[in-house]
Amino acid sequence: MDHTKINLIVRLQHIDNRIESIMSLQKGLPEEISALEEDIAFTARQIEARKKIADDHQKLREKLNGTIFDCKEKIRSFKEKQTLARNNKEYDALSKQIEYEEKEIAQAEIQLQDISHTEHHALELQKKGRDLIAENRYDEISEEMMPDDVLQQQVEDLSEQVKLKKDELESIVIETSEEITQLRGRLSGQRSVVTQEAKRLLDKYDHLRSGSMQNVVVKLHRQACSGCNTRVPTNRHTLIVQGGFYVCESCGRIVVHERLFDEASSADLS
Numbered sequence: 001m002d003h004t005k006i007n008l009i010v011r012l013q014h015i016d017n018r019i020e021s022i023m024s025l026q027k028g029l030p031e032e033i034s035a036l037e038e039d040i041a042f043t044a045r046q047i048e049a050r051k052k053i054a055d056d057h058q059k060l061r062e063k064l065n066g067t068i069f070d071c072k073e074k075i076r077s078f079k080e081k082q083t084l085a086r087n088n089k090e091y092d093a094l095s096k097q098i099e100y101e102e103k104e105i106a107q108a109e110i111q112l113q114d115i116s117h118t119e120h121h122a123l124e125l126q127k128k129g130r131d132l133i134a135e136n137r138y139d140e141i142s143e144e145m146m147p148d149d150v151l152q153q154q155v156e157d158l159s160e161q162v163k164l165k166k167d168e169l170e171s172i173v174i175e176t177s178e179e180i181t182q183l184r185g186r187l188s189g190q191r192s193v194v195t196q197e198a199k200r201l202l203d204k205y206d207h208l209r210s211g212s213m214q215n216v217v218v219k220l221h222r223q224a225c226s227g228c229n230t231r232v233p234t235n236r237h238t239l240i241v242q243g244g245f246y247v248c249e250s251c252g253r254i255v256v257h258e259r260l261f262d263e264a265s266s267a268d269l270s
């Protein structure tokens with residue numbers, strides 16, 4: 001049996017392991033950062049939605065106040081004209097117009113009251129939220145109960161956390177970038193060698209790694225596959241000791257003698 005092929009794939013696993021161990025120094029920071037950023041975006045959208053409602057209310061309020069002002073002006077001028085009315089018919093016509101404007105004012109005032117009522121209700125909900133926060137009853141707080149200032153504070157706190165984590169990640173990336181670049185170079189070199197010499201093994205390797213499995217090639221440890229701890233049949237030990245490999249029946253990993261990893265490791269130094 002040709003054992004060179006398995007040596008090539010062990011070397012590939014060895015390089016991938018080294019990259020993996022350096023990447024693990026990032027301690028899940030990239031994932032934590034993106035989760036925090038999602039939280040920030042969510043809270044920011046809530047703030048934005050409230051701001052839009054407040055702006056809409058303000059615009060409508062201005063418009064309605066404008067309407068009321070105009071109507072009052074008209075009424076004032078109609079009343080002036082009434083004092084100059086030459087007959088009842090003219091006077092009554094002006095009365096009708098005044099009546100119409102008064103209805104307009106009443107309608108605008110109802111709408112203004114509706115806005116105030118809505119705003120008051122929103123503030124009441126926030127007050128309730130504040131009380132629940134004070135009592136640590138967070139699970140009873142609905143989205144709209146969250147007080148404006150608490151939302152704002154949340155965004156600031158989350159942004160601060162993201163900044164710290166990004167700084168931490170960046171320093172790790174800077175510290176390890178040279179080694180990672182070097183290892184990635186070696187990895188691609190090794191992959192092209194394996195592609196030429198042991199394409200089928202490489203396909204198997206890539207196929208297994210495409211799942212969540214990182215360690216496809218593992219050592220025989222205490223007569224078992226060190227990937228899943230399933231015992232390797234005794235009649236396969238000799239082959240493994242001789243430098244061959246065994247495909248674990250339980251997890252599908254490629255089990256080799258640890259000596260092969262030592263060889264791959266010493267190749268780093270050469």
Ligand SMILES: [Zn+2]
Pocket residue numbers: 225226227228229230248249250251252253
């Ligand atoms: Zn296994």
